[in-house]
Amino acid sequence: MKVVLVVCDGLGDRPTKALNGLTPLQAARAETFDRIAAAGECGIMDVIAPGQPPGSDTAHLALFGYDPYKYYPGRGAFEALGVGVDLRPGDVAFRCNLGTINEEGVVVDRRAGRISSDQARILAEALNQIEIESVDGVKAIFRHSSEHRGVLILRGKNLSRMVSDVDTHETGVKVPDPRPLDDSVEARRTAAALKEFLDKARKILRDHPVNRERVKKGLKPANVVLPRGAGTLPNIDPITKRWGIRAAAIAGGGLYKGVAKAVGFDLIEVPGANGTVNTNLKSKVEAAIKALEEYDLVFLHIKATDSVSHDKNPRKKVEVIEWISRELTPLVDKVSEEGYYLAITGDHTTPSELGEHKGDPVPIAIMGPAVRRDDVKKFDELSCARGGLCRIRGLDLMRILMNYIGRVPLFGE
């Protein structure tokens, strides 16, 4: 028995003026979504807790069955895993922007004039040469991810993620030094190592040919590294061990790959899966169907619904929903034929009028041979609220799915 979990990022929404008071799911003609609802049991789900807006990282931890209030290890580690760094226990990872500062150290652009990936990759290679000398036994690793983004890893004994963000999150502010966030030796060591890295990075970047060339052309130089979101590997039993399953994840966005990898999923790379509305969804769906040959649990992440929500484009969200629904058809066919299970939901509500994560529950539908099929015929926030699942918590979803495929051991006798 096998199960597919499809998460459409930011799928939940609110009544929307541009859609005559409907939510995008209500407004959409999404036949395959509705087919899942009609064949299955439906409900609403508080991914973290009622009213709590989830980040994408904490939301996915909960959906995979790990309480983010206990296990959230900061975002940096997920980003590092997502770009393919072989992160080890004890490593502290940071998401980094390459930015532009003026002579006073004030941030003038957090994205260095949207520097190209090609140029940023060259700078990242130079930054990866930096050696930490002031803190005993600590090594720095720097990897480019996309455009102005990169990942910094501090590796060594006795490090801590309790270090403040250096990224100012806004322009016009002087870049601060990193500070330890608690009294531990580990936090002080980490802050000191990070400071040395950042000082050396500024020198390397200032004199680097790529930046000299950019300045000559009137472009903003990438002359500062701005780390944020210090994180470590979460200290958990992997999902494969917890349930005795083989688990595969298919995602475009680095963060989602990172969370999936951190909890023990194998990553299946799909060419053209890039976490945007132009993703190669057809190939992702084909990959999911193929993965069912080998894996008990297949996680398929689709980012486009969140992207158009952040762009505050409700009509486009309707179109994206209809497109996803169409593209999912072969997967739903396959699951139906085989008598497998499939759950579809979102990781949070991103109202497309507001463009930011909110704490409203998300709709969920689960189809499969043993579910208690209810009367819900349409997959949307309001219809699902009348379904047989009633209102559940994100943290319970994985156990519910594993129960259907017979992977939850008896508690007691």
Added chain:
Amino acid sequence: MKVVLVVCDGLGDRPTKALNGLTPLQAARAETFDRIAAAGECGIMDVIAPGQPPGSDTAHLALFGYDPYKYYPGRGAFEALGVGVDLRPGDVAFRCNLGTINEEGVVVDRRAGRISSDQARILAEALNQIEIESVDGVKAIFRHSSEHRGVLILRGKNLSRMVSDVDTHETGVKVPDPRPLDDSVEARRTAAALKEFLDKARKILRDHPVNRERVKKGLKPANVVLPRGAGTLPNIDPITKRWGIRAAAIAGGGLYKGVAKAVGFDLIEVPGANGTVNTNLKSKVEAAIKALEEYDLVFLHIKATDSVSHDKNPRKKVEVIEWISRELTPLVDKVSEEGYYLAITGDHTTPSELGEHKGDPVPIAIMGPAVRRDDVKKFDELSCARGGLCRIRGLDLMRILMNYIGRVPLFGE
């Protein structure tokens, strides 16, 4: 964006014979209640936990977002705050009755023949003169509240609320000495100070002219103080700080004012708001409308539904519900016009056939621009159970409301 929380005390009920098997809410013609349900999303709510009968104090702690299993500090402190005592961290407060004992120290009346407020106030002033000598650095403060009721505060270092009730809760029983409820020095000190206060109180009351006069007239003397419900200030972040809001409470009953004040609400005093069925509800509603100019969260408490439930008067409860519904109309008009949010619910179920708190869930409806409006058209226990909120917990309500007004920070990234 702003929100009003209306709590009708003891609103929830059960199918009732006197109402042909309907609940009072089902039997009532309450147009404004139903208007809120029709415009909003509805559900049922376990204020503390399914099946758990809440006290009014623990219920309101939960509704304000504070887990009573963690934070309930005893009722005494809420009573003290409700009568306007400037309670300080470390103070231990007791609810007290003035009662009547016979020569053997046996309670013959827990309310001293329903002594008048005027007489009790004079006795309270005498009790407030008592000095504690046997326990180092402890001061006693006694305040009259209403009729036979008062509040005792023990102030000083190293005191504890772990002290037994002296109030016998029934007549025909000898008044016990206070006992420490744990092995701590603090509990022993508090019990000793309380015993000294009570011994001195008996002497003062026995010889007091008010009591001599009462005995002469054949009335029962108020010759004993019966403390119960030792409590301290809860050790919490105030609601204003937790969500970054301004919060005002409008209530008649002292307990509700006390809980609201303890968690950080400003109290708005309304002349004639007295926590009874004769309360000046029109002025309370006007005060709530006015408070919306200054405050982000306005809490409006209405006691009358609980009072008639305790009187086991289902028909009167129907009338009271219809009256409250009418009086709330201007507030619901205002909230609709401004595009604010309003939630209406109860703090517990008080079946009007039984006259005591029960653990059945209460109905809830939330209206406002972003709610997912469901099909429920009537505000009662059964209709709301089919609504889009499904079944929630009291502890989650405040986060749900704060999510709507944009006050819940993202968890994760």
